[in-house]
Amino acid sequence: MNQLFEEIAFVENAQYERIITDILNQKYSLVENFFTEQEVLELRQSLLDKHEADVFKKAAIGNRVNEVIEKSIRGDVILWIDENRADPLEAAFFSKINNLVAYLNKTCFLGILHKEFHYALYPEGTYYKRHLDTFQNDDRRKLSFVCYLNEDGWLPENGGELVLYLNENGVETEKVIYPFPGRVVIFESQLLEHEVKPVKTERLSITGWLKTR
Ligand SMILES: O=C(O)CCC(=O)C(=O)O
Numbered sequence: 104m105n106q107l108f109e110e111i112a113f114v115e116n117a118q119y120e121r122i123i124t125d126i127l128n129q130k131y132s133l134v135e136n137f138f139t140e141q142e143v144l145e146l147r148q149s150l151l152d153k154h155e156a157d158v159f160k161k162a163a164i165g166n167r168v169n170e171v172i173e174k175s176i177r178g179d180v181i182l183w184i185d186e187n188r189a190d191p192l193e194a195a196f197f198s199k200i201n202n203l204v205a206y207l208n209k210t211c212f213l214g215i216l217h218k219e220f221h222y223a224l225y226p227e228g229t230y231y232k233r234h235l236d237t238f239q240n241d242d243r244r245k246l247s248f249v250c251y252l253n254e255d256g257w258l259p260e261n262g263g264e265l266v267l268y269l270n271e272n273g274v275e276t277e278k279v280i281y282p283f284p285g286r287v288v289i290f291e292s293q294l295l296e297h298e299v300k301p302v303k304t305e306r307l308s309i310t311g312w313l314k315t316r
Pocket residue numbers: 231236249264265297298299308310
């Protein structure tokens with residue numbers, strides 16, 4: 104009965120449809136208003152408060168069974184967000200993510216069953232060298248999701264741009280994305296190599312992955 108109700112209640116969502124079309128056509132989607140300005144402001148404050156409380160740790164490369172801290176590859180510090188212990192703000196964040204996942208699973212049969220998200224702070228001078236978001240021993244990450252939480256007025260000169268390496272008819276091209284506040288980038292974890300260019304002003308974000316199995 105519930106199932107039937109869901110079928111009838113399905114409403115096409117223009118924003119999600121655009122995300123799906125973008126990903127099908129170009130392997131990534133850039134969304135300017137996935138979260139409200141208020142949500143972005145509060146998530147930024149939450150990140151800064153938690154960082155102030157010193158609970159971030161140096162990000163590693165490799166997955167959690169196989170991790171190595173390698174500052175020559177990435178220099179950000181992170182804090183994983185546990186959905187089961189989320190505060191109301193984080194719960195609202197996950198509710199938007201879960202809506203998107205439900206839509207993707209329903210319309211594209213993506214089979215997303217798990218997700219993992221962390222706050223990330225790149226101190227001045229740090230970067231993340233070109234990489235793919237999958238691990239040798241784990242290919243469950245399907246979509247990468249990044250939401251930028253920088254201050255209003257963030258300038259291109261602040262560095263820290265995300266560069267996606269695209270392939271257009273066999274030719275590599277670079278898509279440069281500035282981490283302006285509120286921007287969300289979603290891309291195919293297994294297909295798009297990318298990097299974070301050196302940061303000149305502390306750079307804030309939430310990054311996550313939508314995973315199968
Ligand atoms: O912050 C970004 O723009 C991308 C971060 C990233 O590539 C990662 O954490 O794997």
